[in-house]
Amino acid sequence: MNNRNSCKDPMEVLGRSKGYSQKELIKNLPRHYKYNSNLLNQIKNTPEVILRNLGSPIAKKVDKMLKEIFAEAYRAKQFTRTEINNKSVLFGVVLLKHKVMDLVLDYFHKRWPQCIICLYNEHTQLTGIINEKGITQEIKQSLKEVVKKISRKRQISPYFEDIQFSNDEIFETLYQSQNIKERKNTRYFNSMIPKHCFKLPGMRKGVEKRFTSKNKKIEEYFK
Amino acid sequence: MPSTLEKIRILGANSKYDICASTASSRSNKYPKLFGASKKWIGATASAGICHSYTPDGRCMSLFKTLFTNKCIYSCKYCFTQGCKQKLSFTPEEYARTFMKLYSMNVVEGVFITSGVCRSADDTTEDMLEAVRLLRFKYNFQGYIHFKCLPGLSQHLLKEAISLSDRISVNSEASTTDFLSEIAEQKDYKNDIITRQRWLKAIRIKHNEEVLKKMKDQKRDNELEYQEKKIIEHRKNGYKKFRWDDAPILNSGQTTQFVVGAAEEETDWDLLKRIDWQYKAVDMRRAYFSAFIPLEGTPLAKKKAAPLEREHRLYQSDWLLRIYHYKLKDLKDILTDEGNLPFGDPKVHFAREYFKEHSLVDPNETTYQELIRVPGIGPISAKRIINLQNQNYKFTRREQLKSVGVVLKRADPFLKINGKNQTTLQKFFITNENNIFQESV
Known part of the structure; x- marks a missing residue:
């Protein structure tokens, strides 16, 4: 041109x-x-x-x-699944090829301003941290170690102690309860969660994948 | 004693036919925070919304949407709670705690709190409000809350719900009193629904006036003028794109929902008339449509399901009324004899009718109102074209329209550039026939 x-x-x-x-x-x-x-x-x-x-x-x-x-x-931001411990440390795993860790950390910081947020990037094998003041840093340690170290220095917060209970099935139950069989639309679903999103750490074992899986149980054919 | 999981399973399934946008909050960093800027507040809202999950039908599932209780004194013929034998209720503490857990997992973005009417609307709402109060003041949650106004709710409770929520909805279910009594005979259309919708509008307006007074005190002259202008505009035209910039209450407005196809003879025209009235008279932000699905155990179990296609056409027409500001009579022209919308995009049907009588659109000369009647041209691309017109730029090739966001393959049959327009197959045949005819003559 x-x-x-x-x-x-x-x-x-x-x-x-x-x-x-x-x-x-x-x-x-x-x-x-x-x-x-x-x-x-x-x-x-x-x-x-x-x-x-x-x-x-x-x-x-x-x-x-x-x-x-x-x-x-x-x-x-959409598909990272996080946990929070009773010492107000929020943590999770991400897979970020590009340098966008600060954007993702900032998103969680705005939601949980009292927490220290730790996100482990599987791609770079670095853990990104943002503290209550909004200062970020990345260190070469595993998520477990970082969370353990940070939690050691912090006191138990009654607020976060209150929401410490088994979380494995809550979301799965909610997700399954919202399904309307008559409206199933796999094509639309795939456009909303493209296949590559199931490679993200939060979605690998996600209920969404299991629920829309093509593999059917033999009982379903006899219905 | 049923577990929380059991409650989520049953009450979640009971509420799945209730439709809502994922996170329709209009709050953003630009506008004042709901409860101040203290760091104790947890949660945030993104103006565009973030969806954390999708159901197998592709719908966004980002709100903690369950009934508060499925015990109900009403016996609406279409309702899921009719067929559900197990009656359960959340406790306010349990509800708030479960939500906060889900929020900490980053799987939900906000709350959609709805319920059956146990004992009375006020009693149930008291419990629901207690859960919301816990969320706001115990768990310091400042994120998105959508509160369902139950039919027959008292005004003082509605006021409190408004002060704590981002959005309130009053389900219309049907378009007229007769249709409502056909599917939910205990509900009073005028008193239980319309009156509550009017209250919501009145409370918002009153609040806005109070905000204006405050602003007067603060001597913010320019902003005051701006707000006053907006309010005059708002009162003249009804709710359009007016945003409560300085109002910390109900900033996502009120919504409603219709069950499409449950009442026997209810047509699309009845529904469109009703939503058009609601946009003008009660400041409705938007309407939702839920195609009727027969559910086992309900009186309408043997009735035929409403086609999803019908729901889709209603959403498209609603979009034309709400965003494109089409007039209701425009849509009347395209209805079938039965009063329903025809198969296919209503905008295309309208354009075909409209451009039979009017000349094709030349983007270099036409007005905004004409442009948005062309399929493939939306309000944004129409504004861009007008912007270019004002700066004396001329479109010389059709492809140039692509750069302003026009979907050319849809718009092409209705456009004329440099006096040239697309030849339709129909015209081609007609001219050929004429030629053959002339030759034979």
Whole structure:
């Protein structure tokens, strides 16, 4: 694409439904695992018109990269299953290829401001921690060790002591109770939870997978 | 004594036909927090909502949705509780504690609290409110709560429910008094439903005026003018896109639900008339439709289920009324002789009728109202096109419309750019026939 022509034609930019601004790209692109500084320089030197126009190869590339980043952060917020102990430490396991640990930690911090949140990233094998003040750090230790160390220094909180009870079956029971057989729609379900989401740590053993599994018990054929 | 799990299993199954949006909170960081900015508050709401799970039919399942009790003095013919022999109730403490456990597991986003009417609406609501109070003030939960107003609830309890919840819903179930008495003869349509919906509106307006007074005291002149303008607009037009920016109560508004196909002769037109009235008269935020499913043990067990397709068409039409601001008479034109919506997208049906009499739309010259009548063009893309018009940019190729978010394959038959429009197969045949005719002549 000719740069000059694109700059002259604001139609390409105005009112566009797609694409990210240069500022957004510079801020968020370093989160991508395939990011390199050359790419960032290239973006800095490229006019916004081209970056916004998904017809150009560079825009197509960076747009895809940014979408991958945000999709991963969103899926982690959706499908990470957490536990909380009586010393107000909330912990769970995530699988993050991109550098979005801070976004996910911040999401949990806003929900549980009194807790220390520990998330173990299976991809980097680092544990991300955010404390009550919102300060984050990543350390190379297993989740168990980190939770144990942090919990040792903290006092038992009556609030969190109150919600310490077996949790294995509560969600499964709730999930099964909400199912309306007559409305089963596997295609819609698959679009809502794509297959790759079942690879996430919170969903591997998730009731959703078992409930929509194609494997039928022999009794079901005789009904 | 039944366990909590048993209660979730049965009361959850009893409430599964109640429909609600996952997290419809309009609260966000921009607006004041419900109970202040203290760190003791737990929970948050994302304005777009986050779904933590989906049921096998693809519906988002992000709220802790169970009945509070399935003991009910009413005998509605369609209702699940009719067929359920085991009668159970949560205790407020048990309900709040179970929810907090689920919230800590990151599997739910908020609460949808509904119930059968045990003894009286006020008695049951007292218990439900106790559970909500525990959530708010013992567990310091400031996340999303959707509260169901039971038929015949007293005003003072409704006020308290409003002050603690993000959204309140009053189930209409049917479109008119006659249809309601056919499926739920003990309910009084005017008194139990419409009056409660009117109260909700009145309480919100009164509260808004109080907020305005407070703002006057604070001498926030510019914002005050803005709010006053909004309120005048709101009173003139009914609820449209008005948002309670400074109101910490009921910020997700009120909703309602209809059981589609339970009453014998209820048509789509009856339902559309009713929701249109509710949008204008009682500030309804949105309506939900639940296609009737016959349930064993209920008086309507042998009745035929309503097709899901019908529910879908009603949602599409509701969208046209609520978001696109179509007029009710526009939709009347596309109804079948029986008064139901035809098979297929109502917007496409409407466009076919409309563009028979009107010329095709030229995006370079047309108005916003014309643009949103074209299938494939929504309010956002229409606004973008108008924005471009104001800046004197012209669309010269159809493909350019894609860049503003138009779904071209749907919009193409109704568009005209540079005087050219898509030739339809029908026209092609007609011209060929004419040619053949002329040749033979």
